[in-house]
Amino acid sequence: MADDKKIIFSMVNVSKTFPPHKQVLKNIYLSFFYGAKIGIIGLNGSGKSTLMKIIAGIEKSYEGEVVFSPGYSVGYLEQEPKFDENKTVKEVVQEGVQPIMDKLAEFEQINEAFADPDADFDKLLARQAEVQEFLDAHDAWNIDSKLERAMDALRCPDEDAVMNNLSGGERRRVALCRLLLQEPDVLLLDEPTNHLDIGSIQWLEGFLATKANAVMLVSHDRAFINNVTNRTIEISCGRITDYKVKYDDFVRLREERRKQQLRAYENQQKEIAEIKDFIERFRYKPTKSNQVQSRIKQLEKIVPIEIDEVDTSSLRLKFPPCLRSGDYPVICNDVAKNYGGHKVFGDVNLTIKRGEKVAFVGNNGEGKSTLVKCIMNEIEHDGELKIGHNVQIGYFAQNQAQLLDGNITVFDTIDRVAKGDMRLKIRDLLGAFMFGGEASDKFVRVLSGGERSRLAMIRLLLEPVNLLILDEPTNHLDLRSKDVLKNAVKEFDGTVIVVSHDRDFLDGLVDKVYEFGGGKVREHIGGIYDFLEMKRLENEGITGLDGETNHRTVQSAPVVQQETSAGRLSYEVQKEQNKLRKKAEKAVKDCEQLIEKLELEIAAVEEKMTTPEGASDMQLINQYTDLKKKLDAAVEDWETASMELEELQN
Numbered sequence: 001m002a003d004d005k006k007i008i009f010s011m012v013n014v015s016k017t018f019p020p021h022k023q024v025l026k027n028i029y030l031s032f033f034y035g036a037k038i039g040i041i042g043l044n045g046s047g048k049s050t051l052m053k054i055i056a057g058i059e060k061s062y063e064g065e066v067v068f069s070p071g072y073s074v075g076y077l078e079q080e081p082k083f084d085e086n087k088t089v090k091e092v093v094q095e096g097v098q099p100i101m102d103k104l105a106e107f108e109q110i111n112e113a114f115a116d117p118d119a120d121f122d123k124l125l126a127r128q129a130e131v132q133e134f135l136d137a138h139d140a141w142n143i144d145s146k147l148e149r150a151m152d153a154l155r156c157p158d159e160d161a162v163m164n165n166l167s168g169g170e171r172r173r174v175a176l177c178r179l180l181l182q183e184p185d186v187l188l189l190d191e192p193t194n195h196l197d198i199g200s201i202q203w204l205e206g207f208l209a210t211k212a213n214a215v216m217l218v219s220h221d222r223a224f225i226n227n228v229t230n231r232t233i234e235i236s237c238g239r240i241t242d243y244k245v246k247y248d249d250f251v252r253l254r255e256e257r258r259k260q261q262l263r264a265y266e267n268q269q270k271e272i273a274e275i276k277d278f279i280e281r282f283r284y285k286p287t288k289s290n291q292v293q294s295r296i297k298q299l300e301k302i303v304p305i306e307i308d309e310v311d312t313s314s315l316r317l318k319f320p321p322c323l324r325s326g327d328y329p330v331i332c333n334d335v336a337k338n339y340g341g342h343k344v345f346g347d348v349n350l351t352i353k354r355g356e357k358v359a360f361v362g363n364n365g366e367g368k369s370t371l372v373k374c375i376m377n378e379i380e381h382d383g384e385l386k387i388g389h390n391v392q393i394g395y396f397a398q399n400q401a402q403l404l405d406g407n408i409t410v411f412d413t414i415d416r417v418a419k420g421d422m423r424l425k426i427r428d429l430l431g432a433f434m435f436g437g438e439a440s441d442k443f444v445r446v447l448s449g450g451e452r453s454r455l456a457m458i459r460l461l462l463e464p465v466n467l468l469i470l471d472e473p474t475n476h477l478d479l480r481s482k483d484v485l486k487n488a489v490k491e492f493d494g495t496v497i498v499v500s501h502d503r504d505f506l507d508g509l510v511d512k513v514y515e516f517g518g519g520k521v522r523e524h525i526g527g528i529y530d531f532l533e534m535k536r537l538e539n540e541g542i543t544g545l546d547g548e549t550n551h552r553t554v555q556s557a558p559v560v561q562q563e564t565s566a567g568r569l570s571y572e573v574q575k576e577q578n579k580l581r582k583k584a585e586k587a588v589k590d591c592e593q594l595i596e597k598l599e600l601e602i603a604a605v606e607e608k609m610t611t612p613e614g615a616s617d618m619q620l621i622n623q624y625t626d627l628k629k630k631l632d633a634a635v636e637d638w639e640t641a642s643m644e645l646e647e648l649q650n
Contacts, residue, residue, distance in 0.1 A: 006621075008034050008072050008214070009055065009186070014064030015238075016050055024050055026238035028064070032231075034072075034185065035606065035628070037208070038216045039225040039247055042235035043478075048218045049190060051235065052076070055216065056188050075184030077192055081175035083163045090159035092174055093147055096181030100140045107131045150177050153203045154196070155364045169195030169364075180207065189217040193224050194475055197363045198501045198532070210595070210635055220478050222247065222504040230603055231610070244610050265305045275299050319492050320419060322464040326389030327354050329467045329495045330375060335383035337370055344370050348383070348521045350514065354466075357489070357496040359506050359528060362516030368499045369397070369471055371521070375497075376469070394465030396457055396473055404452060404459075406445030410435050413444060413455060417462045432484045433458055433477070451476075457485065466494035474502045503528055584645040591638035598631045 009032050016025040024047035032038060040048045053059035054066060056076035068074070083092055094101050110128045113119050135141065151159065154177045157170045166174070172195050179187070187208070193201050201224060208215050208228045219225045225247050232243045232250035241257070243250045275295050282288035328351055336346035344367040352358060360368040374381045376395055387393075404413060414426050422429070430440045433454045447455065453476045460468075468489065474482050482505055489496055490509055500506055506528040513524040513531040524531045605624045609617070 006033060006069070007031050008069040010065075010067045011055070012065040012067070014054065014062055014066060016047070016054065016059070016062045023238055025062070025235075028240055030233070030240060030242070032214060032216070033609065034214055035624075036214045036216070036231060037229045038231045038233055039229035040216065040218045040233050040235065041247070041250070043480075046235040047238065048235055049079075052188050052190055052216065052218060072185040073182075074186045074188065075179045075182050076188040077176055077179050077190055079190055081171060083171070083175070085162075085164040087163055088159060089151070089157050089161050089163065089166075089174055090147070092163060093151060093156070093159075093177050093181065096178040097143060097147070100135070100138050100143055103131055103134050104140055104143070107135060147181070150181055154200050173200075176204075184213075186214040186216070187212055189215065189219075191219055192217060193219060193221045193501075196501060198361055198503065199363055201501060201503075209599070210631075220474075220482065221502060222479065230606065244607055261305065268302070268305050272299065272302065319488065319494070320462065320464045322392055322466045322494065323390055325354055325391045325466040325495065328352065329354055329388040329391045330497075331386040331388070333384040335371070335374065335381055335385050337367065337374060337379070337381045343519050345516065345519050345521055350521065350523060352495060352497070354388075354495055355493065356512060357498070357510045358512040358514060359510040360497065360499045360514050360516060361501070361528070361531070366516040367521075368516050371516075372397075372469055372471055372497065372499060391467050392465045393467045393469060394460050394463050395469045396460050397471040404444050404456060406443065408444060409440070410442050410444065410447070410455060411440040414458055414462070417459055419462070422462060429458060433481045454481070461485070461488055468492060468494060468496045470497070471499045472501075473498070474500060474505050503532070581645065584641060587641040588638065588645055591634055591641055594634045595631065595638060598627055598634060602627045602631065
């Protein structure tokens, strides 16, 4: 699709009501152009997913008008993706490039047809040329490597795995991979980072920011939505407010907007009170009847000011008091775990002190949850693992949700463990974790997996423990719920181990990071962003302050020695390779700087074009088109330079 910076989608006066009378969207006006990057914000149940489904064409029962410009494709990532359960991972991923796969199959059939002596060779040659032109244009000859790179970036399961055997998280990663390979003009993503590790999330951020066209997403990952989007739409009271800024700026602007609303609301209420007072005072005085009637009409014409739904309740959750543990709640000496011939990790030596808050991070499948299970004594292991004196463990894992009693209500589940002042705050606590109103009276057996996980989390927060182990605690929490949990854990005076890929949740919470990868566990002092910056420097091959090259660089750097009879590189060859490597590093750096510069320029132009005047300014449109072409060229140059550098380093 041509990058022609025009409005490609419009929603005019759209409303949506669910039976019997629940109106979630009221008179919505929304439009966006090719290249827009939009984040959808709102409380649970505010209508975010409904809005996405209307745009995707899934929800068709609504009032108003929805128009998509012809020729633009739309891709939607659902919470529960649908597959052919009997297909393998690779077969499902290939569906994302099905037109290319079909053309490759046709090309093969044409080649086979040439073996028939009675074939119409002129017709076959003509069709072969048409198909080959299509395949060349879509780089079809490298399609297998493209699929492999995408699957690797998103940590998809083994390509031969059958879909029916995959977990919910694995299925979502496969669905996301398939969708991105389709390269739709508009990507609609509902919680795309769920079940992704930090590496995959960062890759997805980069892809959406530089490679994707138009993006609209719903996410409770602050860091992700802030890094991807440059426009924030808030749904509140059934209406939308459009902020042409990133999420961080949106938070500030929203607060200013709400203060203005409150002032206007207070002034209106004062005016209404004065009018009503006048009416009551002079209602029965004949000399004032005309004035009274005038006030009544004035009162009827007043349109009530609505204030955005912002939960301002202050819920401070504190863990109940618990016995003090020993100085070292967890000690690992040469701990190892193998499944048959597969080594998960080995030679793990770590000591977690009382009061420390640490994070376990790494790619999926590297052993984070496995070590947690070893600590919990749920699985056998090699080596020595000691749990300190007087340690009382509170453990949250996804399977904890299955241990809840399904025959009691949500409220009763929490009421049975709440003590002291918290018994008076059960409703507030349930509301903070999305169990407000009638939801608190549901039986546990009818809850979804995500709802059960949230309920299990609430129970854990009310138990007296001094070692808290949280395995992916934020997967099913909205922004407010995460804030409540994070603040409670920050104020917790015991020891905490968190397995998480949520950078915003870990930021300011942990002061030490244990990295899992390659069968090893490495300790890093500092917070999550200190760790990520260190990894970035590692990937760029930058040496540390002590002058020593980091671990990864040492392993991946080419070993060059003087030439010997055994065929080692000569000094001159070594010198030449170093020269080429430095040249390639400079090329990569220059490309990255250019990409950053162009992205800033594009963002500035996009902001101008969101105004009615800018949308019709042909000079701006031409400028945007030119910048996008330059950006695409710069990205291609960066990919080429990066590949050259990688080859020189291997």
